[in-house]
Amino acid sequence: MKKLIFAAFIAFWASVMTVAALSWLSPEPVARDDSALPEYTLEEVAEHNTLDSCWKAIEGKVYDFTDYIPDHPTPPRIMEAWCGREATEAMRTKGIGRDHSPAAWAMMEPYLIGRLVEED
Amino acid sequence: MSASMARKLVWAIALLPLAFFLSGLTAADFADIQALLNMLGRLTGVLGLAFLLLSAALSARVPGFDQPFGGLTKLWHSHHLLGAASLLLLLAHPVLLMLAAAGHGQDVAMATLFPPLSDIATWSGWLALVLMMIFLAPSFAFFGPPNYERWKRIHALAGPAAILALIHTFLFSRTMPMNLDTWVWSLLALLAVGAMAWRFVFSRRIGRLNHKLVAVDRVANNVIELTLAPGRRRLKYHAGNFIYMTPYDNRLEAGHGEEHPYTLSSSPTEENLRVAIKDLGDASRAIQTIEPGCRVTVEGPYGRFFPTSDTTESSELWVAGGIGITPFLARMRHLVALGEGGDIQLIYCVQDEARLLYANELTELADRIPGFVLTHHFFYQEGPISVEFLKENCSNLDQREVYICGPMPLNRTVQSHLRSIGLPYSRIHTEEFELL
Numbered sequence: 388m389k390k391l392i393f394a395a396f397i398a399f400w401a402s403v404m405t406v407a408a409l410s411w412l413s414p415e416p417v418a419r420d421d422s423a424l425p426e427y428t429l430e431e432v433a434e435h436n437t438l439d440s441c442w443k444a445i446e447g448k449v450y451d452f453t454d455y456i457p458d459h460p461t462p463p464r465i466m467e468a469w470c471g472r473e474a475t476e477a478m479r480t481k482g483i484g485r486d487h488s489p490a491a492w493a494m495m496e497p498y499l500i501g502r503l504v505e506e507d
Numbered sequence: 508m509s510a511s512m513a514r515k516l517v518w519a520i521a522l523l524p525l526a527f528f529l530s531g532l533t534a535a536d537f538a539d540i541q542a543l544l545n546m547l548g549r550l551t552g553v554l555g556l557a558f559l560l561l562s563a564a565l566s567a568r569v570p571g572f573d574q575p576f577g578g579l580t581k582l583w584h585s586h587h588l589l590g591a592a593s594l595l596l597l598l599a600h601p602v603l604l605m606l607a608a609a610g611h612g613q614d615v616a617m618a619t620l621f622p623p624l625s626d627i628a629t630w631s632g633w634l635a636l637v638l639m640m641i642f643l644a645p646s647f648a649f650f651g652p653p654n655y656e657r658w659k660r661i662h663a664l665a666g667p668a669a670i671l672a673l674i675h676t677f678l679f680s681r682t683m684p685m686n687l688d689t690w691v692w693s694l695l696a697l698l699a700v701g702a703m704a705w706r707f708v709f710s711r712r713i714g715r716l717n718h719k720l721v722a723v724d725r726v727a728n729n730v731i732e733l734t735l736a737p738g739r740r741r742l743k744y745h746a747g748n749f750i751y752m753t754p755y756d757n758r759l760e761a762g763h764g765e766e767h768p769y770t771l772s773s774s775p776t777e778e779n780l781r782v783a784i785k786d787l788g789d790a791s792r793a794i795q796t797i798e799p800g801c802r803v804t805v806e807g808p809y810g811r812f813f814p815t816s817d818t819t820e821s822s823e824l825w826v827a828g829g830i831g832i833t834p835f836l837a838r839m840r841h842l843v844a845l846g847e848g849g850d851i852q853l854i855y856c857v858q859d860e861a862r863l864l865y866a867n868e869l870t871e872l873a874d875r876i877p878g879f880v881l882t883h884h885f886f887y888q889e890g891p892i893s894v895e896f897l898k899e900n901c902s903n904l905d906q907r908e909v910y911i912c913g914p915m916p917l918n919r920t921v922q923s924h925l926r927s928i929g930l931p932y933s934r935i936h937t938e939e940f941e942l943l
Binding site: 388389391392393395396398399402403406407409410413416458460485486488489490492493494496 | 594598602605607608610612614615616617618619620621628640648649678
């Protein structure tokens with residue numbers, strides 16, 4: 388028992404340290420050029436405010452989450468409330484003051500469809 | 508309630524959050540390897556916290572509560588197992604969640620493990636885990652055998668660790684359907700807090716009985732027997748029980764105001780308590796020079812070495828090693844006091860004749876108990892006790908209930924001999940005094 392626990396203790400720190408070292412040694416990801424993305428205004432986003440077509444503006448970008456909603460951990464109505472809107476607040480607070488996880492932020496990437504621009 | 512029932516009940520409560528967790532799973536949790544790793548990461552967190560809280564609840568040491576488990580040392584075995592399982596699960600917990608996030612890139616994995624400092628939920632979990640490693644390191648002898656008092660002080664970090672782990676869980680809290688999270692964790696937290704409240708508040712006020720040290724007998728050069736006269740409230744106990752005793756004597760080099768477990772060597776029929784103490788550590792060494800007159804407090808009784816200590820219902824074999832004679836001495840004194848007898852064979856194992864404790868009294872007591880046979884085994888002459896020695900010196904060995912109390916090597920040797928002749932575990936009773 389003592390040996391098993393000690394082995395697990397060492398394995399834990401070894402894995403954590405490895406991830407930290409890899410992350411420190413790897414090159415910084417190159418910032419992607421978003422300028423080629425289509426431009427949308429909040430007015431255009433607002434047209435997609437249903438579960439059948441759900442767009443959201445988050446931190447200056449526009450996402451189409453229509454296909455993702457069934458996979459989200461909460462019931463669909465939670466996300467539906469933010470369809471067609473500026474939803475940065477929902478992402479950052481989940482309505483309970485807690486940010487979404489880094490993994491959740493990364494999961495948005497495939498649903499990115501454009502940039503948010505001011506209306507003329 | 509039987510010991511196995513009591514243990515099963517503990518594990519059932521420990522697994523309760525798992526049942527709720529599983530009931531909240533959907534197909535999406537198994538959709539791909541990332542979802543699966545994430546689900547396992549949350550599952551290990553849920554189980555680990557449940558085990559941690561229940562382990563804390565079991566550490567309360569409420570007198571009587573250990574009885575269904577077959578004594579406090581057996582209860583602590585469950586405490587120890589739950590704690591070990593909890594640490595293993597909680598070590599896996601962040602690693603699994605990190606691996607689940609690694610599917611989105613290395614930087615996401617890193618950010619999952621080490622988010623910005625403003626992420627209180629994650630950092631409270633981290634702090635709880637680091638505290639756990641600190642307070643469990645001596646328990647699993649990471650850096651050699653621990654010193655008892657230091658171990659105890661470090662182990663108290665379990666309190667803050669559990670609180671931080673609860674904060675961590677309440678902040679995340681999306682592991683179970685509806686509001687079950689809140690209910691389940693509140694219930695387990697209440698059990699743990701109740702246990703701690705007993706240990707650190709109530710047991711000090713109502714659990715500790717005042718006694719006065721009235722006599723000190725020198726049994727051997729490293730063993731003393733204390734006689735304690737009760738104050739207003741008397742301790743009710745059975746022969747073979749043990750207590751936690753706290754001496755209050757400023758002149759002691761170590762152990763003043765510290766509680767330590769000692770076996771009672773007196774018969775419950777006696778007016779006073781008697782406690783035999785061998786020099787095994789700092790406090791038990793210092794107490795060898797204690798003088799009568801000081802105040803001591805006594806908390807207990809604990810242990811259930813003998814299921815019935817007043818009478819002898821079946822043939823018994825007792826195997827004692829060194830200071831492990833104490834519970835047997837108590838029972839012999841008790842049988843003599845009650846005028847009871849029984850088919851009892853005592854094998855007392857020591858290194859050589861000079862190390863026999865209570866040699867004269869044991870011979871005398873053995874003579875006065877009808878049916879009692881006392882045999883000695885000397886390690887320096889005969890080597891480790893053999894199965895042949897047991898067979899030669901104990902008639903119908905395979906028919907007896909066996910009680911073993913002594914150092915772990917002796918305990919293990921005798922147990923393996925008994926197993927080799929087909930004695931079932933249910934007939935082998937042991938009292939361990941090495942707690943870690």
